[in-house]
Amino acid sequence: MQNNVIKISVLFVIALLGMISIEAYAHGVDDNTRAFLEQNQGVQFIPFLYIGAKHMITGYDHLLFLVGVIFFLYRSKDVLLYVTMFTIGHSTTLLLGVLGDIQVNAYLIDAIIGFSVIYKGFDNLGGFKRCFNWQPNTKVAVLIFGLFHGFGLATKLQEFHLPEDGLITNLIAFNIGVELGQFAALIFILIAINAWRHFPSFQRFSTLTNTALMSTGVMLVGLQLTGYFIN
Amino acid sequence: MQHTVSSKTLVKASVSATIVAAIALVTLILPAEYNIDPTGVGQKLGLTEIALASETEAQPTAAGQKGTAEYQTIEVIVPAGRGVEYKFAMPQYAKMTYEWITDGEPLYFDLHGEPEGDTTGYFESYTIATNNEVKGSFTAPFAGSHGWYWKNKTDKPIAVQLIVKGEYDVIGLKK
Numbered sequence: 001m002q003n004n005v006i007k008i009s010v011l012f013v014i015a016l017l018g019m020i021s022i023e024a025y026a027h028g029v030d031d032n033t034r035a036f037l038e039q040n041q042g043v044q045f046i047p048f049l050y051i052g053a054k055h056m057i058t059g060y061d062h063l064l065f066l067v068g069v070i071f072f073l074y075r076s077k078d079v080l081l082y083v084t085m086f087t088i089g090h091s092t093t094l095l096l097g098v099l100g101d102i103q104v105n106a107y108l109i110d111a112i113i114g115f116s117v118i119y120k121g122f123d124n125l126g127g128f129k130r131c132f133n134w135q136p137n138t139k140v141a142v143l144i145f146g147l148f149h150g151f152g153l154a155t156k157l158q159e160f161h162l163p164e165d166g167l168i169t170n171l172i173a174f175n176i177g178v179e180l181g182q183f184a185a186l187i188f189i190l191i192a193i194n195a196w197r198h199f200p201s202f203q204r205f206s207t208l209t210n211t212a213l214m215s216t217g218v219m220l221v222g223l224q225l226t227g228y229f230i231n
Numbered sequence: 232m233q234h235t236v237s238s239k240t241l242v243k244a245s246v247s248a249t250i251v252a253a254i255a256l257v258t259l260i261l262p263a264e265y266n267i268d269p270t271g272v273g274q275k276l277g278l279t280e281i282a283l284a285s286e287t288e289a290q291p292t293a294a295g296q297k298g299t300a301e302y303q304t305i306e307v308i309v310p311a312g313r314g315v316e317y318k319f320a321m322p323q324y325a326k327m328t329y330e331w332i333t334d335g336e337p338l339y340f341d342l343h344g345e346p347e348g349d350t351t352g353y354f355e356s357y358t359i360a361t362n363n364e365v366k367g368s369f370t371a372p373f374a375g376s377h378g379w380y381w382k383n384k385t386d387k388p389i390a391v392q393l394i395v396k397g398e399y400d401v402i403g404l405k406k
Contacts, residue, residue, distance in 0.1 A: 101351060103350050118248075121248070122245070125235075125236050125240075125241055125244055126235025126236055126241070127241055127245070129235050130235055130236070130237075130238055130241050131241070158352065160352065162352055207236055207240060207244060210244070211244040211245075211247060211248045212248070214244070214245065214248035214249075214252075215247075215248035215249070215251045215252045215255075216252070217252075218248060218249055218252030218253070218256075219252045219255055219256055219260060222252065222253070222256040222260070222261075223256065223260050223261070223264060226256075226261055226264075226265060226267065227264070227265065230265060230267075
């Protein structure tokens with residue numbers, strides 16, 4: 001049973017990677033997306049589903065945070081619980097942000113998303129226990145950062161000219177796409193981390209990995225804040 | 232499974248993470264993304280070219296020019312399989328007379344306007360069609376940015392000669 005699940009997951013991931021590589025090398029993909037969104041009115045369920053999934057799979061900031069979140073989770077129940085918290089968080093603000101037309105500066109939101117990566121890397125190193133002798137509730141933290149990630153998704157969607165016609169359906173399609181993309185990416189990350197967990201190098205490099213995670217987070221924050229100040 | 236590292240390791244990890252990130256930001260990321268290159272390393276590596284390329288694309292030579300009673304000619308290249316938007320800032324009731332012609336193939340186009348200060352993404356289309364030559368004029372129904380979205384559905388770039396006169400400030404290609 002377990003083996004079959006892994007086998008199917010691997011095949012799924014390989015098929016998906018095939019799709020990504022074609023997509024990644026195609027020129028002006030974002031431009032195509034923009035042109036598509038500007039030219040098409042009404043309900044476009046599958047296209048929005050696809051755009052949502054693509055955004056999640058190619059959105060390395062969301063993925064880095066998820067890597068941090070599930071790094072030390074080895075029970076499926078925990079993975080499911082934490083990912084659900086993250087999903088509740090980002091779905092809430094994605095829907096609220098677009099429907100309520102809440103305008104948040106994309107650079108600032110992306111900087112906070114970068115900060116969530118630093119936070120999780122630091123947390124994984126046991127930094128809060130060490131520095132403050134206090135461990136913030138990790139589930140609540142995932143939920144709260146999930147809310148910010150959702151605003152990030154909302155700002156991406158708001159950049160396009162989204163017609164009112166069919167907005168709610170398109171938005172739900174986008175959201176489902178985000179979850180599918182996240183699920184697909186998670187399978188890949190989980191397989192990689194779980195496979196690695198069996199080797200002694202996992203313990204040896206877990207400090208380095210989480211340090212690298214923090215470092216990437218600092219880069220993301222620096223990049224986004226610079227963008228905010230010069231624009 | 233999660234372990235708490237020693238204070239020494241934690242400080243080392245945090246400091247090295249910040250240093251590595253700072254170095255990467257200053258020498259690689261900021262030069263490539265924004266052409267901010269305090270060390271000059273970005274230029275030596277050719278990374279600032281990336282930022283410069285997108286800047287020149289976003290600001291063609293006509294940007295900032297004011298429209299007059301005389302026609303001015305603007306050349307816009309629409310890359311293969313892509314769409315570009317060329318806009319003009321116009322006050323309400325300002326008039327523009329225009330003519331554009333491609334170097335052959337027809338282009339899908341949407342002549343439209345977006346109200347000034349609008350953040351909802353609202354826009355109003357004046358003409359949508361596919362053609363290789365259009366002549367006309369329009370009066371801006373509201374203050375804002377007005378202009379064309381051209382979509383090239385062929386696999387070769389198409390050059391557009393846009394000839395305009397009227398009351399406007401050229402914004403140019405929009406990203």
